[in-house]
Amino acid sequence: MKNFNKVFTVIVLLFLYIPMIVLAVGSFNSGMDIAVFKSFTFDNYKELFRDSVLLPLLLNSVIVALLSSIFATILGTCAALGIHSMGPRLRRFTMGVTNIPLTNPEIVTGVSLALLFAFVGTMMKINNILGFATLLIAHITFNLPYVILSVMPKLKQMDPNLREAALDLGCTPWQAFYKVVIHEITPGIVSGALMAFTMSLDDFVISYFVYGPRFVTLPVEIYNYTKKPLQPKIYALFTLLFAAILIVMVLMNLLQERDAKRSRENRRAFRRGKKVGA
């Protein structure tokens, strides 16, 4: 059974990576058709760096992802701290609201925001309301729940006595908050921010409904592109992006491992201390 599962897992992982291999091979192909490999070339990469359309669009995506994830992280962390000190009833209500964008299909979120902006646009007599601001608002909105859901568990794990100990040891409430609470929940904040950033960078469906022609992100442009044959330099771009994400993921993995190791050591030290005390 174990061997079957092992072979099966390898097959499924191959299945998950087939398109990535196709894209990566396509990025070194000299022909236009991704299905036929003509000959090996770096031209697509050269062309990518000379390109004056794709890179600014990627920059647009990065700007939106960065701003929306920063804003969502701040707002979401505050919200998580607030929710943590709520009574059970209010907390259930707030978590219910948080779950709406998570359970709603993306297309419904996109459509509802598009209608809101159209509504506000007609109310305030603004003709082209769709643009950078609407895109940013939409991205912050769908990023918020991810931040809250990664900060909340860290708050729950935190020992409430730690804050009080800090206060007893002469910290001001602000210092206790800054030195203890924030320190304890930092891993949650970081992983929430990273998740928000990647979700936002890659988002197509919601962006598609709220973007304006003045500010286009890369995924939206790719969708608009695909009505024409796709240029191979796009494969080059995504092969590079994939490599970048791979590096970030490996780094994150290493950080987590260090974190886990440290907490294991802490626990061991704590137990040893207890024994000495006894």
Next chain:
Amino acid sequence: MKNKALAAPYLVWMALFTIVPLAIVAYYAFTDAATGEFTFANIANLGNYMPILIKSIWLALISSLICIVIGYPVAYFIANCKETTQRFLYMLVMLPMCISFLLRTLAWVALTEDTGIINNFITALGLQPLPLIRNNGAVVLGMVYNYLPYMIMPLYTVIMKIDRRLIEAAQDLGCNGVNVFKRVILPLSVPGIISGFTMVFVPAVSTFYISQKLGSSGTTLIGDVIESQFKTAYNPNLGAALSLILMVMIFICIGVMNRFGDEEEEVVTL
């Protein structure tokens, strides 16, 4: 503690950009496009789209079930590895999701096209090319491919947390392998199955890109219809009515699923 108020800006934000927009969807669904008066016409019109809605649900349901069958052994295997291997395999499962799903779907188009990579290979062997694309099967393939990681994640989280002592106890009490799985492991992984199912079903039932690229005019899904009402046909009122029905349907589904699962158990959302 007094810092409850920290959540206030968030709640205001969510009210403005989640709850109000949904109210506007409902408002549009019940008003006439030209006059802006209250009407049931959009809702009445939904009858015409019932076959498409049923087809969307059907294909999404098949995809979700295939994801459970494929995802469960993988999640089970990962959950039973060493801790460092677990983290590495989990990362491998997550990683493809970081690349634009538009491009990954296009890669499947390149693979399955009539003159695509697979068919080129088949014809090179001297066989007839297969009709791999522009049918229901291709759409299901696209859904399974795109959303499989969403199934594996919650299953893995739940299986990993199963107390090993329960399994040992069952074995001590005379259960064989099959029975341990059927009576202990499977019931304990129900919350993971439920959240995995919703995480696959919801995006699958509302997709429009996958059906556009891998399907044909015969595989138009509800997402395609909604998209076209906003982008090409310009009937936002009908689009809003369709969105509303889709949303209500999904909330009912999730409600039923959560009732079906153990209520005490907290359903994993991520």
